[in-house]
Amino acid sequence: MKIESIDHVVLTVRDLERTCDFYQRVLGFEVVAFAGGRKGLSFGRQKLNLHLAGKEFEPKALHPTPGSVDLCFITSTPLEEVRRELGEKGVAIEVGPVEKVGAVGKLLSVYVRDPDQNLIEIANYVS
Numbered sequence: 001m002k003i004e005s006i007d008h009v010v011l012t013v014r015d016l017e018r019t020c021d022f023y024q025r026v027l028g029f030e031v032v033a034f035a036g037g038r039k040g041l042s043f044g045r046q047k048l049n050l051h052l053a054g055k056e057f058e059p060k061a062l063h064p065t066p067g068s069v070d071l072c073f074i075t076s077t078p079l080e081e082v083r084r085e086l087g088e089k090g091v092a093i094e095v096g097p098v099e100k101v102g103a104v105g106k107l108l109s110v111y112v113r114d115p116d117q118n119l120i121e122i123a124n125y126v127s
Contacts (some may be wrong), residue, residue: 009072013115016050019116020050030043053065054065074102079097109123123127
């Protein structure tokens with residue numbers, strides 16, 4: 001078996017609308033609706049599926065919990081512009097910019113929190 005990519009990740013959230021607003025307004029994700037009134041957040045060739053805490057869809061993680069995920073998103077937007085946009089949108093940068101190591105090289109990253117306090121890393125690959 002050879003795994004090629006991640007298609008989607010499921011986030012368990014306390015408030016679907018607040019989560020959709022954050023990811024759409026702050027990160028530019030597209031809110032998508034699908035069968036059974038479910039919602040997701042699409043970006044590039046991936047998406048985040050959203051499960052409302054206490055009303056998760058089966059099958060699900062054994063202990064789904066809001067605020068338990070760390071995610072890293074790669075952007076082609078220069079990090080200085082990302083920092084400016086986050087400030088304009090009232091989103092506090094928790095850490096950064098800092099150098100990290102990503103899946104295929106060095107990163108320059110900033111960290112913010114989403115409405116459930118998940119840790120969101122926004123990064124540029126650097127040479």
